[in-house]
Amino acid sequence: AQTVTQSQPEMSVQEAETVTLSCTYDTSESDYYLFWYKQPPSRQMILVIRQEAYKQQNATENRFSVNFQKAAKSFSLKISDSQLGDAAMYFCAYRGGSNYKLTFGKGTLLTVNP
Amino acid sequence: DADVTQTPRNRITKTGKRIMLECSQTKGHDRMYWYRQDPGLGLRLIYYSFDVKDINKGEISDGYSVSRQAQAKFSLSLESAIPNQTALYFCATNREGRSEQFFGPGTRLTVL
Numbered sequence: 001a002q003t004v005t006q007s008q009p010e011m012s013v014q015e016a017e018t019v020t021l022s023c024t025y026d027t028s029e030s031d032y033y034l035f036w037y038k039q040p041p042s043r044q045m046i047l048v049i050r051q052e053a054y055k056q057q058n059a060t061e062n063r064f065s066v067n068f069q070k071a072a073k074s075f076s077l078k079i080s081d082s083q084l085g086d087a088a089m090y091f092c093a094y095r096g097g098s099n100y101k102l103t104f105g106k107g108t109l110l111t112v113n114p
Numbered sequence: 115d116a117d118v119t120q121t122p123r124n125r126i127t128k129t130g131k132r133i134m135l136e137c138s139q140t141k142g143h144d145r146m147y148w149y150r151q152d153p154g155l156g157l158r159l160i161y162y163s164f165d166v167k168d169i170n171k172g173e174i175s176d177g178y179s180v181s182r183q184a185q186a187k188f189s190l191s192l193e194s195a196i197p198n199q200t201a202l203y204f205c206a207t208n209r210e211g212r213s214e215q216f217f218g219p220g221t222r223l224t225v226l
Contacts, residue, residue, distance in 0.1 A: 104156035
C-alpha cells in the first residue's frame with residue numbers, strides 16, 4: 001500500500017522569507033500524481049500544486065514550487081516570499097495512475113510570523 | 115461559479131442518532147468521494163462513487179452508508195452515531211481522466 005510521510009508536524013517562517021515543507025512517499029508504481037493541499041483555519045481544502053510523475057520538470061504556481069525527486073520518492077513544497085495568508089495546515093497527497101484514491105500525509109502546520 | 119457544497123456545516127448529535135450529511139456539486143463531475151479528517155491523521159476515504167449506479171467502500175466504511183441520488187448529489191449516513199465518529203467530513207469530486215479532486219467546505223460533526 002502507498003504511504004505518504006510528512007516528517008515535520010510544525011514549521012514556522014518569517015514573512016517574506018522562504019520555507020520548504022517535506023514529503024516522502026512509498027510506491028511501487030511508475031505512473032502516479034502528487035499534490036499539495038492547503039487547509040487554512042476556514043478548514044477548506046485548497047489545491048496548491050500538482051505534479052505528474054512522468055514529468056521531469058518541477059511544477060510551479062506563482063510563489064509555490066516543488067522539488068520532485070522521483071528516485072528518492074521525495075516531493076517537497078517551497079513557498080517563496082511567505083505571506084501571512086500562507087499560514088495553514090499543508091497536506092501532501094498521492095494518487096496512483098490507475099487508481100482513484102488520494103492517500104494523504106498527516107500534515108504540516110505552517111505558521112507565518114510578521 | 116461551479117462549486118461543491120456540503121450541508122450542514124456543523125452538527126452536534128447524540129449517541130445512537132441517525133445522521134445524514136449531504137453533498138452537492140455544480141461542477142458536472144461524475145466522481146464523488148467522502149473523506150473523514152481526524153487530528154493528526156490526515157484524510158481517510160470512507161466511500162466513493164464513479165457514477166449514479168456505482169458505490170464503493172473506502173478504507174474506513176464501517177458504521178457509514180452512502181447514497182448517490184443523482185450525478186450531482188452524494189449523501190453520507192451514520193445509522194447510529196457513536197462518539198468516535200466525531201470528526202471533520204469532506205466531500206470531494208473530480209472528473210474521470212483528471213487526477214485532482216476538489217473539496218467541499220467540510221462538515222464538523224460532534225457525537226456526544
